[in-house]
Amino acid sequence: MDPVVLFFVLGVVARLVKSDLRLPEALYETLSIYLLLAIGLKGGVELAKHPIGTVAPQAMAIVVMGLLLPLLAYPILRFIGRLNNFDAAAIAAHYGSVSVVTFAVGLAFVTKRGIAYEEYMPLFVALLEVPGIIVGILLARLHTLKSVHWGELAREIMFGKSVVLLVGGLCIGWLAGPQGIDPMRGLFFDLFKGVLALFLLEMGLVAASRLSDLKKSGPFLIGFGVVIPVLFSFIGAGLGALLGLSLGGTTLLAVLAASASYIAAPAAIRIAVPEANPSLSIGAALGITFPFNLTLGIPLYFEIAKMLHK
Amino acid sequence: MNTHPKQLLVIIGEATLEKFLVRDIKGFGAHGYTIAEVRGGGEHGTRDAEWEGSRSIRIEVVCEEAVAEKIAEHVIAHYAKNFSLSLYVSQVGVIRKDKY
Helix, strand or coil, X not given: CCHHHHHHHHHHHHHHCCCCCCCCHHHHHHHHHHHHHXXXXXXXXXXXXXXXXXXXXXXXXXXXXXXXXXXXXXXHHHHHXXXXXXXXXXXXXXXXCCCHHHHHHHHHHHHHCCCCCCCCCHHHHHHHHHHHHHHHHXXXXXXXXXXXXXXXXXXXXXXXXXXXHHHHHHHHHHHHHHHHHHHHHHHHHHXXXXXXXXXXXXXXXXXXXXXXXXXXXXXXXXXXXXXXXHHHHHHHHHHHHHCCCCHHHHHHHHHHHHCCCXXXXXXXXXXXXXXXXXXXXXXXXXXXXXXXXXXXXXXXHHHHHHHHHC | CCXXXXXXXXXXXXXXXXXXXXXXXXXXXXXXXXEEEECEEECCEXXXXXXXXXXXXXXXXXXXXXXXXXXXXXXXXXXXXXXXXXXXXXXXXXXXXXXX
């Protein structure tokens, strides 16, 4: 297990034994801004080395995947889980969108093993944040589309902090290029793993607190939080192989498909679909799927990618 | 010291609502507001402010009684059903009556 994941486990254990450990809110905010910017910058620098003609068709296929994933999750939640329309759509949006930190742990996984990957992949992270949320909102509001204030919502979704920082980082990295970013390498690239470890300690505390939310919702969501990521990882890995991505790239696309958003989606969905119970979507995404992906999921998606990559 | 009676309206709610509440408060004619980040718990569980989704704010508005009433009615009608929200009013004495 990667040592960064052990920091996450430490956070979970600290919460379960009711330790008084609590990271200041300002630190959580700072670390999350750092991670989003650093991932964006790294992707931007690499993106500058690739012709748009290679990346654009891949990007389009990946957006289509982002639109499809919530459409697959919704009927399972609605008809097998018997959730109401709002809760099903809200959870589908969370699982259609992606988790940047899960991607960061996936990056640490492939880097540690020396597996090559398309280093511009942060572009795909940014692209996958939004479509799932939009489809989720459409599913929730299908019968009352006229009552949706799309202008306000678009601002909420497109200019939420995670999208602004990822896309901003990508643009700065792309414009500045490797030489321009070089003086900042120490801060944004060399310290990355240490900051990720600290952030995961905090996420361990948060994820363990969310587990109690799920006690009320029963076993369905717990199963959903494990089964859906694995199913979706096949779709991500399959698409990666189809697009001719490297083994590392295929693994990371599987990780992205399997991950569930806990920054962009909760903020947008709380406003767009206030009728949905946030403890269900966040309980599943943060309490079940996030820990599962970090510990068992990522190694499993690597095996799935290896299988489909041959 | 001479004081003048005004209403202090306090709204405690999810931080997601901040910009909507501020818009409403200004829209109903309050002259100002103060926001603080807070933690707490209630029928919607514990809101521990550990991450984006569990942040809460407390908004204080000192205003005329009629304005406080309009804001409170609007906030309850629009947000109380789906968001964790707590509202209360009290009478306060202000020193500069034209400020509020």
